[in-house]
Amino acid sequence: MIPKTTIPKNNHSEHDLAVMHWGTYRVTTSEGELTKIDPVEWDKNPSEIGQSLVGAVSGPSRIKRPAVRLGYLQHGRDSRHGRGKEPFVEVSWETAIALAADELARVKKTYGNEAFYAGSYGWSSAGRFHHAQSQLHRFFNQLGGYTGSTNTYSLAAAERLLPHIIGDLDVLQKQHTHWSSLAEHCELFVAFGGLPLRNAQVNGGGANDHSLKHWLGQMQQNGTQFINVSPVKNDLSGVTNAEWLSLKPGSDTALLLALSYVLIEESLYHADFVSTHTVGFAPYKAYLFGEKDGIAKSPDWAAKLTGLEADYIRTLARQMSTKRTMINIAWSLQRARQGEQTFWATVALAALIGQIGTPGGGLGFAYASTNLAGANRRTFSGPRFPAGKNPVSDRIPVARLSDMLLNPGGSYQFDGKDCTYPDIRVVYWAGGNAFHHHQDLNRLIEAWRQPDTVIVHEQYWTAQAKFADIVFPATTSLEREDIGSSSNDGFMIAMRQHLAAQFEARDDYAIFSALAEQMGFGESFTEGRDAAGWIRHMYEGSMPRAQADGIELPAFDDFWAQGKLEYALPDEPQIFLKAFRDNPLAAPLATPSGKIELFSQTVADFGYEECPGHPFWYQPDADEQQEMAARWPLHLLSSQPRTRLHSQYDHGSVSRRTKIHDREPLWLHPADAAARGVTEGSVVKVFNDRGAILAGVHLSSDIRRGVVQISTGAWYDPLDVQQPNSLDKHGNPNVLTEDRGSSRLGQGCSAQSCWVQITPFNEPLPEVTAFEPPAFVAAP
Numbered sequence: 001m002i003p004k005t006t007i008p009k010n011n012h013s014e015h016d017l018a019v020m021h022w023g024t025y026r027v028t029t030s031e032g033e034l035t036k037i038d039p040v041e042w043d044k045n046p047s048e049i050g051q052s053l054v055g056a057v058s059g060p061s062r063i064k065r066p067a068v069r070l071g072y073l074q075h076g077r078d079s080r081h082g083r084g085k086e087p088f089v090e091v092s093w094e095t096a097i098a099l100a101a102d103e104l105a106r107v108k109k110t111y112g113n114e115a116f117y118a119g120s121y122g123w124s125s126a127g128r129f130h131h132a133q134s135q136l137h138r139f140f141n142q143l144g145g146y147t148g149s150t151n152t153y154s155l156a157a158a159e160r161l162l163p164h165i166i167g168d169l170d171v172l173q174k175q176h177t178h179w180s181s182l183a184e185h186c187e188l189f190v191a192f193g194g195l196p197l198r199n200a201q202v203n204g205g206g207a208n209d210h211s212l213k214h215w216l217g218q219m220q221q222n223g224t225q226f227i228n229v230s231p232v233k234n235d236l237s238g239v240t241n242a243e244w245l246s247l248k249p250g251s252d253t254a255l256l257l258a259l260s261y262v263l264i265e266e267s268l269y270h271a272d273f274v275s276t277h278t279v280g281f282a283p284y285k286a287y288l289f290g291e292k293d294g295i296a297k298s299p300d301w302a303a304k305l306t307g308l309e310a311d312y313i314r315t316l317a318r319q320m321s322t323k324r325t326m327i328n329i330a331w332s333l334q335r336a337r338q339g340e341q342t343f344w345a346t347v348a349l350a351a352l353i354g355q356i357g358t359p360g361g362g363l364g365f366a367y368a369s370t371n372l373a374g375a376n377r378r379t380f381s382g383p384r385f386p387a388g389k390n391p392v393s394d395r396i397p398v399a400r401l402s403d404m405l406l407n408p409g410g411s412y413q414f415d416g417k418d419c420t421y422p423d424i425r426v427v428y429w430a431g432g433n434a435f436h437h438h439q440d441l442n443r444l445i446e447a448w449r450q451p452d453t454v455i456v457h458e459q460y461w462t463a464q465a466k467f468a469d470i471v472f473p474a475t476t477s478l479e480r481e482d483i484g485s486s487s488n489d490g491f492m493i494a495m496r497q498h499l500a501a502q503f504e505a506r507d508d509y510a511i512f513s514a515l516a517e518q519m520g521f522g523e524s525f526t527e528g529r530d531a532a533g534w535i536r537h538m539y540e541g542s543m544p545r546a547q548a549d550g551i552e553l554p555a556f557d558d559f560w561a562q563g564k565l566e567y568a569l570p571d572e573p574q575i576f577l578k579a580f581r582d583n584p585l586a587a588p589l590a591t592p593s594g595k596i597e598l599f600s601q602t603v604a605d606f607g608y609e610e611c612p613g614h615p616f617w618y619q620p621d622a623d624e625q626q627e628m629a630a631r632w633p634l635h636l637l638s639s640q641p642r643t644r645l646h647s648q649y650d651h652g653s654v655s656r657r658t659k660i661h662d663r664e665p666l667w668l669h670p671a672d673a674a675a676r677g678v679t680e681g682s683v684v685k686v687f688n689d690r691g692a693i694l695a696g697v698h699l700s701s702d703i704r705r706g707v708v709q710i711s712t713g714a715w716y717d718p719l720d721v722q723q724p725n726s727l728d729k730h731g732n733p734n735v736l737t738e739d740r741g742s743s744r745l746g747q748g749c750s751a752q753s754c755w756v757q758i759t760p761f762n763e764p765l766p767e768v769t770a771f772e773p774p775a776f777v778a779a780p
């Protein structure tokens with residue numbers, strides 16, 4: 001029998017709710033303005049990020065009207081080198097739509113559909129219908145296709161590796177052992193990259209309840225011991241008694257290999273589990289014991305690389321094998337050179353310990369990297385907007401954006417395949433911000449000036465909008481109706497329109513409908529439905545899928561009238577890969593062997609020296625690295641921001657309150673500061689071969705010496721946009737990060753492998769202008 005989905009019995013209807021990636025809020029408006037946002041009562045630990053919207057949605061950073069870069073209006077694509085350097089002309093919707101439609105038609109006819117890059121990576125806003133990328137992809141699919149992207153900035157290295165060795169990450173992510181099981185059974189929780197409460201504020205599509213803090217509290221009360229393996233102490237600030245294992249960033253693989261070495265050397269590993277549930281033990285063991293390279297991956301070997309004591313590594317291995325142990329790895333550990341190996345070494349260690357599939361023990365791919373890993377909820381993927389099928393099969397690894405634009409026709413290797421970059425003529429972005437997410441922004445700017453035309457839909461004047469040719473102003477989710485729903489969230493919410501569309505903004509759907517109409521496929525794009533029609537259609541279409549997941553949805557009208565529904569909780573807490581543990585033959589993994597692959601023949605056959613078929617420590621350029629370390633002695637970590645989602649609402653009050661002299665805060669160890677004459681609260685220049693930024697200093701001994709940390713998301717703000725490699729006044733770390741694939745296997749972003757130097761900035765402070773709109777001029 002399917003348990004009833006409850007429409008909660010409140011005596012009032014829930015018509016004031018708004019869903020965002022960082023929480024659900026109650027909205028108050030007055031005279032057409034947003035005046036207040038309050039968290040919902042059932043949220044155990046609401047996120048303050050919601051407050052950012054007040055003052056921001058109709059504030060000065062908002063894009064008011066369609067706008068076209070002056071040079072583009074005058075000289076079209078020949079003016080592409082002026083991108084980012086010129087004023088804009090505000091134009092009518094009619095003019096902007098006609099201009100974009102003509103250009104899309106020209107490029108399609110002259111170069112074919114692969115010349116459109118519409119991967120358009122990004123988080124956009126919560127809401128199942130007005131999801132900008134889905135809208136964009138439907139539009140381009142109907143236009144005949146586009147070059148897309150595959151995998152994510154979050155996780156590409158893991159997304160590519162894990163199917164070879166344990167299974168598809170999307171599937172595994174939903175199977176995490178529930179917190180309730182951890183609270184009851186886990187004795188030792190070893191958290192690589194910690195369990196930052198700040199990251200668990202967020203969940204793609206919605207986060208109705210923030211329960212990480214609650215569960216950490218329960219576990220601590222029940223006596224769970226926590227170890228925070230991270231260069232930053234407050235990565236596990238949610239428990240008071242966590243042990244801090246401060247290691248060098250990027251060295252986790254060495255630690256993991258050494259832990260495995262000890263387990264085998266001291267016969268502490270779970271031989272039965274290894275023989276029944278894994279393949280490749282012998283070659284992995286041979287590697288660990290240095291049978292070919294003569295290097296034992298022992299604690300003494302790892303001590304030098306990690307900065308930890310060898311004895312401590314030995315003791316930790318023994319503890320992990322005797323206690324009920326959960327090993328968790330944060331996603332950031334694979335956003336690095338050879339990031340694949342940290343995940344592989346983690347899986348291998350957990351397999352040797354042999355607790356995968358037990359209550360409270362085993363393996364987690366990032367409890368706390370987002371809100372809902374391990375949430376005690378039923379999973380249901382929710383209503384879906386049909387984007388259709390892309391007739392063009394080309395998809396680049398998402399983080400190879402600049403490579404593609406700079407090397408049309410160039411070749412590269414990716415997950416065992418030889419691939420070629422297409423020749424892109426139009427870049428079309430809706431719902432993402434490459435000037436936030438991509439590495440080496442100076443290189444991106446050069447790449448961004450290659451295509452004939454750049455079209456962007458945005459709500460706010462981000463750098464990406466300022467570097468576009470045609471800019472369409474998009475509504476925020478407060479200005480439209482939608483359905484809020486996210487797998488694991490346990491809720492579905494009727495998102496009502498709380499504000500009129502601001503200025504001349506339109507929904508992404510309306511923009512694509514107008515373009516499709518102009519290009520002759522309006523009817524097939526809309527199927528004759530308005531937004532409300534689609535929302536009903538999508539809800540009703542999801543009812544059979546909900547049923548299959550054990551969720552009975554009420555009729556649409558009942559849902560919409562009440563405003564919110566809550567799915568019944570699962571009967572039993574979930575345990576990661578329990579069925580596989582119980583019977584690996586009856587419930588095999590989706591790997592070639594059906595088992596965990598400590599050695600993968602598939603990967604070995606790719607012939608990549610950096611990724612030879614088992615977890616591997618690769619440092620071919622050790623000498624070069626040492627030389628570089630002398631020049632750039634500080635390891636820069638660019639972590640997720642506590643006060644915003646990526647670049648979203650950096651212009652809001654919550655984020656701006658934390659800036660130092662208007663710059664993004666940077667964490668620095670007092671000893672590193674003293675060596676450079678840097679003081680608390682001052683502004684410094686952070687620089688390397690790729691560029692320079694200004695940042696505001698916060699001194700703390702909660703960060704390892706030699707490591708500095710800045711959050712991602714400060715809006716890129718060049719001092720002089722006319723000049724190449726201009727100083728960024730505001731503190732965007734991607735001016736400094738290297739644009740290089742994690743390895744040929746995953747081609748993921750390797751932002752965390754970044755080295756810099758810091759000096760005091762003693763010149764007069766240039767004003768931060770990131771949040772100001774560009775200059776406008778009258779039509780020529």
Ligand SMILES: Nc1nc2c(c(=O)[nH]1)N[C@H]1C(S)=C(S)[C@@H](COP(=O)(O)OP(=O)(O)OC[C@H]3O[C@@H](n4cnc5c(=O)[nH]c(N)nc54)[C@H](O)[C@@H]3O)O[C@H]1N2
Pocket residue numbers: 121122123124125130132153154155335430431432433434436437438439457458459460462474475476477508638639640645646647648712733734737751752
């Ligand atoms: N150095 C470094 N770089 C990183 C990372 C790192 O750790 N270090 N992390 C990476 C990761 S994990 C990620 S996921 C990426 C995130 O990168 P993105 O997801 O690209 O970043 P966001 O700031 O969320 O960009 C979303 C944009 O969409 C706009 N938007 C919101 N709603 C709508 C809408 O309805 N319609 C339209 N048209 N636009 C909308 C917002 O205003 C915003 O500008 O960054 C990556 N970059």
Ligand SMILES: Nc1nc2c(c(=O)[nH]1)N[C@H]1C(S)=C(S)[C@@H](COP(=O)(O)OP(=O)(O)OC[C@H]3O[C@@H](n4cnc5c(=O)[nH]c(N)nc54)[C@H](O)[C@@H]3O)O[C@H]1N2
Pocket residue numbers: 153154155192193194196198199200201202229230231232235248249250251252330331332333366368369370637638639640641642643644645646752
């Ligand atoms: N508030 C907020 N929450 C977010 C986001 C946001 O923008 N804002 N973004 C969301 C998104 S899209 C994603 S993908 C997730 C990302 O989730 P993660 O990738 O887990 O987040 P990060 O903050 O990049 O990294 C977590 C911690 O890892 C530590 N760390 C970095 N390098 C190393 C290393 O080499 N070794 C070890 N042991 N530790 C290291 C850092 O100190 C950092 O605090 O976060 C999500 N949550």
Ligand SMILES: [Mo]
Pocket residue numbers: 152153154155
């Ligand atoms: Mo991400």
